[in-house]
Amino acid sequence: MLPVARRVVRTRRELADVWTIEIEPEGDSFAFLPGQFNMLYAFGVGEAAISISGDPAESGRLVHTIRAVGKVSEALARTRPGDVIGVRGPFGVGWPVEAADGADVVVVAGGLGLAPLRPALYRLFGERHRFGRVVLLCGARSPKDILFRSEIEHWRARLDIEAAVTVDHADREWRGNVGVVTTLIGRAAFDPSNTVAFVCGPEVMMRFAAIELESRGVRPEAIHLSMERNMKCAIGHCGHCQFGGDFVCKDGPVATFEQLRRRLALREI
Amino acid sequence: MIEGMERIIREHRFFAGLDDETLAFVAGCTRNVRFDAGQYLFHAGEPANEFYLIRHGRVALELPVPGKDAITFQTAGEGDVVGVSWLVPPFRWLHDARATDLVRAIGVDAKCLRRKCDDDHNVGYEMMQRFVPVLVDRLQATRLQVLDVYGTSR
Amino acid sequence: MTSSDRAVLTRDGLDALIATLAADGYRVYGPTVRDGAIVYDDIAGVADLPAGWTDEQDAGSYRLKRRDDDALFGYVVGPHSWKKYLHPPRRRLWRAAKTEEALTFTAEPEPAERFAFIGVRSCEIAAMAIQDKVFAVGDYADPQYRARRDGAFVVAVNCGEAGGTCFCVSMKTGPHVMSGFDLSLTEIERGDLPVYLIEAGSDAGRDLLARLPCRPVEANDITAADAAVAHAAAQMGRTLETDGIRDLLVNNPDHPRWDEVAARCLTCGNCTMVCPTCFCTTTEDSSDLDGGGAERTQRWDSCFTLDFSYIHGGSVRSSSKARYRQWMTHKLATWWDQFDTSGCVGCGRCITWCPVGIDITEEARAIRSDLTRETKP
Numbered sequence: 001m002l003p004v005a006r007r008v009v010r011t012r013r014e015l016a017d018v019w020t021i022e023i024e025p026e027g028d029s030f031a032f033l034p035g036q037f038n039m040l041y042a043f044g045v046g047e048a049a050i051s052i053s054g055d056p057a058e059s060g061r062l063v064h065t066i067r068a069v070g071k072v073s074e075a076l077a078r079t080r081p082g083d084v085i086g087v088r089g090p091f092g093v094g095w096p097v098e099a100a101d102g103a104d105v106v107v108v109a110g111g112l113g114l115a116p117l118r119p120a121l122y123r124l125f126g127e128r129h130r131f132g133r134v135v136l137l138c139g140a141r142s143p144k145d146i147l148f149r150s151e152i153e154h155w156r157a158r159l160d161i162e163a164a165v166t167v168d169h170a171d172r173e174w175r176g177n178v179g180v181v182t183t184l185i186g187r188a189a190f191d192p193s194n195t196v197a198f199v200c201g202p203e204v205m206m207r208f209a210a211i212e213l214e215s216r217g218v219r220p221e222a223i224h225l226s227m228e229r230n231m232k233c234a235i236g237h238c239g240h241c242q243f244g245g246d247f248v249c250k251d252g253p254v255a256t257f258e259q260l261r262r263r264l265a266l267r268e269i
Numbered sequence: 270m271i272e273g274m275e276r277i278i279r280e281h282r283f284f285a286g287l288d289d290e291t292l293a294f295v296a297g298c299t300r301n302v303r304f305d306a307g308q309y310l311f312h313a314g315e316p317a318n319e320f321y322l323i324r325h326g327r328v329a330l331e332l333p334v335p336g337k338d339a340i341t342f343q344t345a346g347e348g349d350v351v352g353v354s355w356l357v358p359p360f361r362w363l364h365d366a367r368a369t370d371l372v373r374a375i376g377v378d379a380k381c382l383r384r385k386c387d388d389d390h391n392v393g394y395e396m397m398q399r400f401v402p403v404l405v406d407r408l409q410a411t412r413l414q415v416l417d418v419y420g421t422s423r
Numbered sequence: 424m425t426s427s428d429r430a431v432l433t434r435d436g437l438d439a440l441i442a443t444l445a446a447d448g449y450r451v452y453g454p455t456v457r458d459g460a461i462v463y464d465d466i467a468g469v470a471d472l473p474a475g476w477t478d479e480q481d482a483g484s485y486r487l488k489r490r491d492d493d494a495l496f497g498y499v500v501g502p503h504s505w506k507k508y509l510h511p512p513r514r515r516l517w518r519a520a521k522t523e524e525a526l527t528f529t530a531e532p533e534p535a536e537r538f539a540f541i542g543v544r545s546c547e548i549a550a551m552a553i554q555d556k557v558f559a560v561g562d563y564a565d566p567q568y569r570a571r572r573d574g575a576f577v578v579a580v581n582c583g584e585a586g587g588t589c590f591c592v593s594m595k596t597g598p599h600v601m602s603g604f605d606l607s608l609t610e611i612e613r614g615d616l617p618v619y620l621i622e623a624g625s626d627a628g629r630d631l632l633a634r635l636p637c638r639p640v641e642a643n644d645i646t647a648a649d650a651a652v653a654h655a656a657a658q659m660g661r662t663l664e665t666d667g668i669r670d671l672l673v674n675n676p677d678h679p680r681w682d683e684v685a686a687r688c689l690t691c692g693n694c695t696m697v698c699p700t701c702f703c704t705t706t707e708d709s710s711d712l713d714g715g716g717a718e719r720t721q722r723w724d725s726c727f728t729l730d731f732s733y734i735h736g737g738s739v740r741s742s743s744k745a746r747y748r749q750w751m752t753h754k755l756a757t758w759w760d761q762f763d764t765s766g767c768v769g770c771g772r773c774i775t776w777c778p779v780g781i782d783i784t785e786e787a788r789a790i791r792s793d794l795t796r797e798t799k800p
Contacts, residue, residue, distance in 0.1 A: 001563065002517055005526040043521050044710030044717040069735040084526040086519070111419035141419035168414050170329075170341045175369055178329065179343040180413040183406070187348055202418040208409070230734050232706055235563035238724070239703030240731060242753065244673070245760030250563075266676050268745030420736060 001235060003041045003086030006062065008079045014147055018112065019077040020053065020065045023087065029059035034119035035094030035198075035226060035254045039234050040064065041086030042075035049231040049249070050076065051116035052090060057126055062087070065115035065147070091234040093254050095120040095224060100196035104132040106188065106218070108209045110139045110181050110201020114147045116226055116253075117200050121155075128160055135188045136163040139181025139205065143167055143174045162188060181205065185212045192217030200226040207264045210257040223257035244269055274299050278375055281322045282348040283399060291392055298381035304328075304368035310351060317360045319376045320352030326372035331365040339365060343410065350403055355379035356396075428629060430637035431644055432608075432619040437495070438469040439635050440578070440606070440621075444539040447631075449576055452508060453541030454501070459487055461501040463508075466541060473498060480587040480660070480771065483780030494617055496542055496610045499586035500770050504699035505547055508538050509571050510554060513722045516706070520716050533567055537574035543604065544582060545597030546589075546768040550699035551577075552603055556762040557702045576627060579604035583651040587660035588771025590784055594665065596768040598655040600624075606632060609648035620648045661771060663784040664791060665755075668765075671791055672756040676748060680789045685744035687779050692725030694773035694781075695750065700766050703731070726750050751783060 010022040032038075037051040048070070054063025068077040079085060097120050105124055109117050124134055136155060140146040146165060156163040164184050166177035177184065181201070195218045199209045206225045213223050229241035229248040241248040244263045246255070263269050275296040278284050284292065302321065304310055310321055310328060321328075327346050331339040342364070345351050351366050351374070360379065386393035432440065444451050445467070453466040456473045466472065478498040479486045490497050518529045543551075551572070558568040582589075582598035591597030600607045605628035609620040620640065623629040695701040705724035710717040724731060727746050732739035740746050758766030767783070774782045 002528045002530050003519075005528065041519075043519060043526060044708060044714065046708040047706070047719075073735075084521070086526065086528060139419075141417070145419060166344075168417070168419070172338045174341075177327070177344045177346070178341045180410045182413065183343070183410050186406070187346060202420070204416055205413065205418045208413060228734055229739065230732055233704070236561075237558060237563065237565065237702070238705065239726065240705070240724070242726075242749070242757070245757035247761070268740045268742060269676065269749075 001088050001233075003039070003047075003088045005084050006087045008081055008083045008085060010081055011079060014065060015145055017068045017077075018065060018147065019068070020063060021076065021079055022054070023062040023064070023085065025060060025062055030062045030090075031059050032056055032090035032119070033094035034097055034123055035116055036090035036092050037116070037231075037234075037253065038062075038064065038087050038089030038091070039231075040066075040076050041088075042072055042079070043085070045075040046072040047086070047088075047232075048072040048076060049091075049234060051226075051253075053115040053118045055122040055126075056119050057122065065112070065118075067112050088234065091249055093250075093252055095198050095226075095254055096196075097123045100124075101130050102132065102194075103222075104135070104190040104195040106135045106137065106185070106190050106195055106197040106213065108137045108139075108181060108185065108197065108199040108201070108213075110205040110209070111141065111145065112147060113199075113201030113205075113226070114138060117198055118148065120198055125155070125158075125161070132194065133190050134161050135190050136161060137181055137184040137188060138163070138165045139184070139201065140165070140167050142169045143171055143176075164188065180208075182208050182212045185209065185216060193219075195222060197223045199223065203228065203264070210261075210264075214257065220258040220261060221256050224254050225257060225260055226253045227255065227260070228253065274301070274375075277301065277324075278322070281324065281375060283322050283350050287395060291395055294385060294389070294392055295377075295382065298378040298385065300376045300378070302374050302376040304372040304374070306368055306370045308368050308372075310366035310368065310372070310374075311362050312365050313362050315362050317352060317355035317362050318379050320350065320355050320379055321366075321374040321376055323347055323349050323351060324373045324375060326374075327369045328372055329367045329369050331367055333365055342414070343407070344369070350400075352379075353400060353404060353407075355383070356400055428623045428632075429640045430621050430632060430635070431640055432621050432635060432637045434469055434495070434616050434618075436621075436636050437608075437619055440631070441466060441468050441541060443631060443634060444541075444576060444578075449537050449539035451539045451541060452505075454496075454498070456487065460485065461487070461498050463501075463503040463505065463540075469495065472496075472542075477584075478586065480775045481780075482588065482774050482782045482785075483777055485775050492612070492617070493615075494583070494610055496580045496608070497583065499582060499584075499589060500544055500547065500772060502697050502772065502776055504550060504697070504770075504772070505540055505543060506550070506554060506699050506702075508540070509551065509575070510558065510568060510702060513720060514567070516719045516721050518716065518718045521714070531567065533570040534574075537576070538571065539576040539578065541578045542608075543577050543579045543600075544770070545579065545600045546591045546594070546770040547699055548577065548579060548600060548603040549591075549594075549596035549768040550770070553700045553758075553762065553764055553766060553768065554702055556764065576631075577604045577606075579607040579624075581607060581609040581648070581652050582655040583610055585655045585658040585660060586771060586775075588774040588782075589659050589769065590661040590663050590771060591769040592656055592659050593661070593663040593784075594765060594767055594769030599652045604628070609651055611644060611647040611651060613647075618644075620644050661769075661774070661782070661784045663767075663769065663787055665765070668787065669756040669759045672752045672787075675790055676752075678790050678793065680786065680793060681744045681748045683789075684747050684781060684786055685742065687781055688727075688743050688747045689778060690727040690743045690746055691778060692727040693776045693778060694783075695725040695727060696723065697772040697776045698754075699770060699772070700754075700768060701725075705730075726753070747781075751786060754783070755787065
């Protein structure tokens with residue numbers, strides 16, 4: 001599958017090692033589902049799977065949020081407006097926002113996990129009347145690691161959304177919650193029997209968030225997690241992203257806790 | 270006054286589902302308290318004479334570190350309980366608890382409740398059933414904190 | 424089956440078959456002896472085939488040996504499989520060119536060459552069908568693979584004897600070639616030199632057969648051919664009980680046997696390289712020194728490497744236990760979830776070419792028998 005060349009039009013530093021880059025769709029609009037990802041190619045360096053972090057309603061903007069952790073993500077994160085990168089996608093199964101129709105929605109984000117959840121949040125907020133209570137629970141390592149901080153503050157100001165942020169490690173200036181993100185689940189107001197949950201973050205964090213949601217009464221088939229594995233081809237051909245019988249790239253990345261539970265508890269699967 | 274406390278503690282998440290008799294029994298050990306932002310609910314090392322069920326506001330649980338800022342390892346808010354060391358000898362606090370904004374809480378006289386737990390093991394069992402999950406949750410939260418799951422950011 | 428579908432070829436007729444395929448524009452690949460093994464390579468005629476050779480195989484052992492006849496197909500399978508042609512070990516996916524204004528990607532052209540494969544075993548046809556399910560179907564079918572596969576002319580061979588590590592009967596993939604071929608051959612003894620019962624399995628095969636010098640089939644040709652295949656089926660070197668194998672492996676990720684096999688496994692990846700169904704690949708990106716051009720190359724990868732499951736921070740499967748378990752569980756169990764088939768065809772290559780002789784049939788049996796013991800009071 002051939003990448004398509006697209007020009008970077010805007011970049012923004014989010015955190016010390018995290019950048020958001022906005023790419024022009026070059027003619028066609030770029031339709032995607034919340035939770036899907038693209039394969040982004042930095043010329044001569046390589047390709048990496050990057051989730052889409054923009055608004056699905058604005059198909060004229062293709063937005064990705066990238067943590068510079070390897071040579072490819074480093075090269076992608078440091079692109080400048082005017083640079084051209086290669087894009088393949090969108091790939092994968094996203095957040096089933098439609099399945100939450102009429103239900104309460106609890107979104108639990110840990111660290112950079114907020115990036116692939118943001119398109120779902122935009123859709124939830126954009127069609128707010130379709131859902132019951134909407135709860136956003138964000139965890140970060142420390143106050144300086146809170147992704148999309150000003151946007152979260154903006155959401156917190158809305159009266160129809162409950163948004164809470166917690167950090168694992170606080171500094172002296174931090175006046176908010178301290179503790180892992182799972183501690184927010186017990187305090188949030190939602191009807192567990194009629195709740196759909198979207199959880200994204202490090203695998204350990206997702207596992208314990210799902211356990212906490214389930215212990216509050218949320219059905220495991222209504223808890224959706226987004227898995228991360230090594231993705232090379234994104235089309236189920238290269239084998240790298242296998243997680244048991246699933247190819248995370250095409251059978252996921254989003255799947256239910258019901259589907260994932262057993263494998264999440266196993267080591268080195 | 271005691272009837273008023275009964276109503277207040279019945280509304281608190283921590284005592285949800287407690288039967289009337291036990292509730293009345295426990296209410297006899299409680300009082301309404303408030304702390305202004307910056308005020309300490311208690312300090313590490315002090316006798317654990319009163320613990321708190323938070324009704325409003327946020328409390329930072331801190332570990333004092335000599336020569337440094339105290340480390341906040343957890344915050345507690347509405348519906349949470351602050352202080353568990355009152356249950357186990359030597360009945361002294363192991364951390365500081367500081368109100369980060371205006372805090373309204375139910376103060377529970379620990380000696381009074383310990384006595385009631387000793388006298389009536391049904392009350393003791395009810396309290397254990399409520400405190401053990403708090404301890405388990407806190408232990409689990411601490412484990413996750415130790416994992417530092419968000420990794421590399423500096 | 425009509426008489427036009429079946430005939431008997433002599434060795435000269437077989438030579439004519441190879442020559443005709445070449446004349447028709449096919450690049451003809453077949454078995455030949457090289458470096459002490461029977462491998463697949465270009466062949467120009469019968470003279471290139473491994474006449475009078477056989478292979479003695481066991482766990483971790485492969486030896487060529489002289490036969491006491493002149494059979495051309497008197498061996499089973501070697502270290503190569505046809506996947507090296509259909510799913511090449513290394514291929515460029517695309518090239519990119521960068522100028523001031525633009526970045527352009529150019530796909531690798533679809534292969535113009537058509538392949539003819541001589542001497543494809545029943546298990547190998549099954550392996551091709553399995554790789555078809557990976558590469559040739561769905562929204563993301565690989566046009567390069569499809570072009571190679573659709574263009575290929577398959578001349579199959581029924582096995583007259585089985586090797587020491589063969590277990591196609593267990594996997595229900597052989598030894599009798601049933602479908603997926605253009606022509607099939609069965610080598611039968613007749614006088615000094617064997618002859619070949621040839622059957623057409625497709626229109627292309629039928630057309631070609633009509634152009635070959637051959638004689639009509641006699642009743643005893645059929646009897647001899649059937650006997651040869653029955654002989655192979657009765658001679659399997661290994662067996663693997665497949666009943667409930669998917670659940671057996673998926674439900675026993677912590678079986679102590681995984682630790683035992685991991686203590687022997689070198690995680691060298693030989694089994695994945697010789698396996699005719701293993702399909703995993705990785706990619707390499709490179710750029711020209713002047714920075715104006717770049718390309719992406721795909722190459723075979725193995726789930727036995729640490730890099731295979733790497734996500735930032737480390738490898739998901741860092742222990743050799745986890746990597747062997749992944750390979751075998753995928754092959755025999757989760758392959759069913761993904762492609763509704765086993766990933767194993769029972770060719771035995773992974774057993775033969777394992778440097779320490781790990782035997783997939785033995786590992787499956789160990790996990791099964793230990794459980795049987797555990798469930799008994």
